[in-house]
Amino acid sequence: MDRYSEIVHMFHTESDRAAAILVGSYLEILLGKLLRTKFIQNPVVEDLFKGTGALATFSSRIVLCYALGYIEDNTYRDLNLVRRIRNHFAHNIENASFDDPEVRSRCAKFSLVKHTLKSGQEEYLPQDARSKFIVSVGIMSQSITREFSDEWLKRYGVVITAIVRAELSGDSRIVPQIFILRMIYYRCLL
Secondary structure, eight states, X not given: OOHHHHHHHHHHHSOHHHHHHXXXXXXXXXXXXXXXXXXXXXXXXXXXXXTTOTTOSHHHHHHHHHHTTSSOHHHHHHHHHHHHHHHXXXXXXXXXXXXXXXXXXXXXXXOHHHHHSOTTOGGGSOOSHHHHHHHHHHHHHHHXXXXXHHHHHHHHHHHHHHHHHHHHHOOGGXXXXXXHHHHHHHHHHO
């Protein structure tokens, strides 16, 4: 089961509060991963994401990703809606739910889900706030992961190509080189 599938499963088994906070945190982590793919590989960069670092908050990650053109207008707006919904659940201790007028209103404003459907498919739009929330988050997570997957391929595609070419050659003399390339590839995944 991939990470998003795990999140969706947890979302469906958790309370409204836990689900909103969990999914908001998931998107915050994805934005952090996206930004890390764009930065130099240096331990100092990690300080930006810790404690009081400039990119330690969901809000700051959303703003920087948008300012750098890594996410589009609709994604920017929808991410901010998720952030506000998450904050609503985190700060309203008693009885916060997706049925709250404030939360329903914000969920009704999600735009990516509407833009994803083709004309004539409006009947497939989720009707309740919780469903709108999870479908919108799914679309946002695909958009974000696509962006950092493309960046990852730019960085490490050469290694993958070298592994494939070496294995296809069938030359037993290059087995040690294939092993080294595989080690580099697995290191890139970490």
